[in-house]
Structures are given as structure tokens and as C-alpha cells.
Amino acid sequence: MMTVVRILFAAGLSLALGVASLQAQEQELAAPLPLNELRTFAEVLDRIRSAYVEPVDDATLLENAIRGMLEGLDPHSAYLEPEAFQGLQDSTTGQFGGLGIEIGQEDGFIRVISPIDDTPAARAGIEAGDLIIKIDDQPVKGMSLVDAVNLMRGEAGSKVTLTLVRGTGSPFEVELTRAVIRVASVRSEELESGYAYLRITQFQNNTGDEVRRSLGSLNPNGELKGLVLDLRNNPGGVLQSAVEVADSFLDQGLIVYTQGRLSNAEMRFSATSNNPSRGVPLVVLINGGSASASEIVAGALQDHARAVIMGTDSFGKGSVQTVLPLNNDRALKLTTALYYTPNGRSIQAQGIVPDIHVERGRVTQEREEAGYREADLQRHLGNINGEERTTRQVQAERSERRQDTDYQLSQALNLLKGLNITRSRQ
Incomplete structure (x- = not known):
């Protein structure tokens, strides 16, 4: 144990x-x-x-x-x-x-x-x-x-x-x-044109608001093609914040419910219609360090088929702790309930199993041999579209990005691109 x-x-x-x-x-x-x-x-x-x-x-x-x-x-x-x-x-x-x-x-x-x-x-x-x-x-x-x-x-x-x-x-x-x-619980960035990355390190009191602000800045006009939500090595935190984060990606339905011996320990949390993600295609990354509130979010998005869960099995902490202050500046942190995903799954001691299993790894790239492209040659014919790319331009575009050294993130980004390609051809 x-x-x-x-x-x-x-x-x-x-x-x-x-x-x-x-x-x-x-x-x-x-x-x-x-x-x-x-x-x-x-x-x-x-x-x-x-x-x-x-x-x-x-x-x-x-x-x-x-x-x-x-x-x-x-x-x-x-x-x-x-x-x-x-x-x-x-x-x-x-x-x-x-x-x-x-x-x-x-x-x-x-x-x-x-x-x-x-x-x-x-x-x-x-x-x-x-x-x-x-x-x-x-x-x-x-x-x-x-x-x-x-x-x-x-x-x-x-x-x-x-x-x-x-x-x-x-x-x-x-x-x-x-x-x-001092932990900033949320950070975001653009991976490449049309695709963004949102990382939650732990669930604090203000994490839900931070996620909504990030989604607003990443996708102001609803043109985002895909988003990676990174919950790896996120040990959890405040339950209400987990509910708010899941609600940022769902329009309706149950997010999580808890069951315990006391009636106050039996609670249900449902999504609202205020969904700032606007249905953007979503991949959620998890691993063995994703626990508690992270598993609530991943489980809810998985049960509602709102996201593809990728990575390795999560930690498996499916219990709820209540902090009960005592009268001498002390407190009890007592397990009072278990939580369940919308489909009734208890992940206690089991964890969230990803839809696509991808082990941790590092992407390594071989250096391309020095050479020339057609656009490097003198007196080359122009492109009727007016777009030309020299070797120097191509190499500049290949400067190291987050997805170039993170194999799981690279796979998540490739999946999002594949989903958009197939949808555009339907």
C-alpha cells in the first residue's frame, strides 16, 4: 500500500x-x-x-x-x-x-x-x-x-x-x-498555427477561471483547429476547480458525482451551457502522476466522448477528503466519499485508462544534410502562387518547439491534425 x-x-x-x-x-x-x-x-x-x-x-x-x-x-x-x-x-x-x-x-x-x-x-x-x-x-x-x-x-x-x-x-x-x-496552475501557448497547448499543473481555487481566460485568448474567434490539454504529473487539488475545468469543455451532462455514508457526502456536479472551448477538437494527456482532480476531468471528458485521452494509466485516486477544522488550530483530513465518472466508473485504485496508449519518450531528429532546394538556385523558375521557400527558411522554421522534444505531445498534435484532415475531406 x-x-x-x-x-x-x-x-x-x-x-x-x-x-x-x-x-x-x-x-x-x-x-x-x-x-x-x-x-x-x-x-x-x-x-x-x-x-x-x-x-x-x-x-x-x-x-x-x-x-x-x-x-x-x-x-x-x-x-x-x-x-x-x-x-x-x-x-x-x-x-x-x-x-x-x-x-x-x-x-x-x-x-x-x-x-x-x-x-x-x-x-x-x-x-x-x-x-x-x-x-x-x-x-x-x-x-x-x-x-x-x-x-x-x-x-x-x-x-x-x-x-x-x-x-x-x-x-x-x-x-x-x-x-x-509559487505555482502558476495554468499556462498556455500556440504549438503551431491553429493548434494550441494548455497545461494545468494542479487544481487551485482559481484554476477554473484561469482556464476560461486562456481558452478565450487562444480561441477568440473560434478558429482553433485543435487543443492539447496536458494533465500529466498533475496531482490534483480542489474538486470544484476540476468541475469548472471540465465544464469549460462540456455543454451539458453530469461531470462527476460522489457517494459516501453521510448524505452531505453525496453530491452531483453537472455542466452548464457556458462552454468557452466552442467544441474545439481536444486531446488530453495523462500519466501515472495524474491523480484525483486530474482524473475527474479526464474521466468526464472521456465518458462524454468530448476528448481523446492519450498517454499512460493515471494514478487511481478516486476518494474525496473533507477537511474538518478542530477547535485548537488543528484539523482532520478525513476520507468521506468516493467519486464516480458520469458513466458510473469508480477509478479508485484503477485509474483512467487512456484511449490511446503512448509511453513517455523524447523525439530525436537527425540533422538534415546540407544541400540546396530549387528556390536556392540562381535563375530558378518562380512559383505561380508567389510562394518560395529557401533552405534557410525551412531550417529557421525547424527551430526546436515543445512538441519536438516531447513524444507524447507530438503524438497528440499529430492526432489532432489527422482528425482535421479527415473532417475536411468528408
Whole structure:
């Protein structure tokens, strides 16, 4: 089983339920207290207080017990102390401190789930799936996830060295400088005439609005021939933002629904008629680092046949966490529901399976031999259309673009071009 946490607690708030209403329903579902187990708990507490090799105060023991209760439920439920609670809130506004990676615990080691774009981890070349075996020369085998996080976080500007293993390769070291990370959740650009690229790094509170603005600037007159929506290595975030992003590409129909034991945990989200994408052909890129809110968007667009999903299987986090503030600057992050795609698919521990499976790779181009084109020759005949392209012009057009080094993106762009060619010939 894998336990997942974002460095400096950057996992997104998935769903906010009414606390008062939730507490009322909790009381309705409350069962009689298990007296035998409570007696055992009291006995264990007393034995530790009297017999443990060093004195431990009652507050520490009780906080450890609370933490253990939450961690024993599932990988995503947690007891948030003040610093963790504040960090969780900071992450949804796009600013937090750390290295910029989401990590998980697997078989006693720490594995990278996803690096975040434009952060120290991403710039250092850390990749999803990398195994962290040492932090500043301290082996992580058997180390708790909390202890690993504490070692990796620190003051902005300070350095930390990670020893990693990638696949079956040899261990290698990466030195990173900690930073206050400000994440721009959406960025866009034109790949080439008529085709655009929209990247979402994580789902923050304002991501839906940013996507709508980007679509407006990319496709002001509805002439865009194709769009690539990149959700790779996007670990998720705010549920409402995922709904808003999916709604930007859909005219109607269900986007996602949730089911849990409490009635407040059963919610349905549907698309509105305000669709700024104007039906532009769409390819969505996903991979093993696409989780939670990313899977909601990909699943909705796949079920409605609105987009072609391309890449590799997503992470498979289909649960909803509710953050319940306590009265002492602490909070519970509790799994309260599972979410389902419009067709009723639960992707928990399964993930979104792409329509077209394309593994990660890098496009390499052989250098074209120096030579001449007809347009380079003196006294060449002109073109009746008035268009001529010399060797120098062709080479200038081949300057490196994003799709020239990203194989999955290149395949997505080629698919969009193919769709437009076949449609134009019908």
C-alpha cells in the first residue's frame, strides 16, 4: 500500500462539507462505545506512562493516538497539526514552501509521485517514479513519511541532497535548493498555427477561471483547429476547480458525482451551457502522476466522448477528503466519499485508462544534410502562387518547439491534425 503526501503539505482540499451538518449526521450514525477496547486503550496508556524507558507526557501520547487512528484508516486521512493545516490551505492558493514534489511511501522507501512544474524538484530533473533512498546521506529505509518530510523541508535557500534510483539504474545524487514555491496552475501557448497547448499543473481555487481566460485568448474567434490539454504529473487539488475545468469543455451532462455514508457526502456536479472551448477538437494527456482532480476531468471528458485521452494509466485516486477544522488550530483530513465518472466508473485504485496508449519518450531528429532546394538556385523558375521557400527558411522554421522534444505531445498534435484532415475531406 502506498501512503501519499505533498512536501510541506501541498495536497489539495478535495471537498468542503458543512461542518455543523456533518457533525449532526455523525451523531446520528454514532454507535455505542466499545468498552472492552477502551479499557485496553486505557491500560496501554497507563503501561506506557509507567514503564516506558523515558517519561512521555500525556498530551504527546494522546496526539500520537489520534494520529495513529487517522493513519490507520487509509493513505489520505490524516491528523493535521497547525503547521500542516496552514500548509494545506496555502497549497490551494498556489504558494507553499519546499521542494515541489509529491511523494509516497512504498515498501519502506519513498517514491516520487509527481514533480511540480517550475519548482526545484522539476528543474533538477526529478521524475515521477524515482525512488528516494537517502536524504542528506541518511537512509530512508524504514523511515516514516512524516520524518522524511521533516528532513526534506527547511528554510528557503537552504540545500538538501537526495539520493535517487530511477528504474533499474544506479543510484545518483541531486542537490536541491529549498524555495518558497509559487505555482502558476495554468499556462498556455500556440504549438503551431491553429493548434494550441494548455497545461494545468494542479487544481487551485482559481484554476477554473484561469482556464476560461486562456481558452478565450487562444480561441477568440473560434478558429482553433485543435487543443492539447496536458494533465500529466498533475496531482490534483480542489474538486470544484476540476468541475469548472471540465465544464469549460462540456455543454451539458453530469461531470462527476460522489457517494459516501453521510448524505452531505453525496453530491452531483453537472455542466452548464457556458462552454468557452466552442467544441474545439481536444486531446488530453495523462500519466501515472495524474491523480484525483486530474482524473475527474479526464474521466468526464472521456465518458462524454468530448476528448481523446492519450498517454499512460493515471494514478487511481478516486476518494474525496473533507477537511474538518478542530477547535485548537488543528484539523482532520478525513476520507468521506468516493467519486464516480458520469458513466458510473469508480477509478479508485484503477485509474483512467487512456484511449490511446503512448509511453513517455523524447523525439530525436537527425540533422538534415546540407544541400540546396530549387528556390536556392540562381535563375530558378518562380512559383505561380508567389510562394518560395529557401533552405534557410525551412531550417529557421525547424527551430526546436515543445512538441519536438516531447513524444507524447507530438503524438497528440499529430492526432489532432489527422482528425482535421479527415473532417475536411468528408
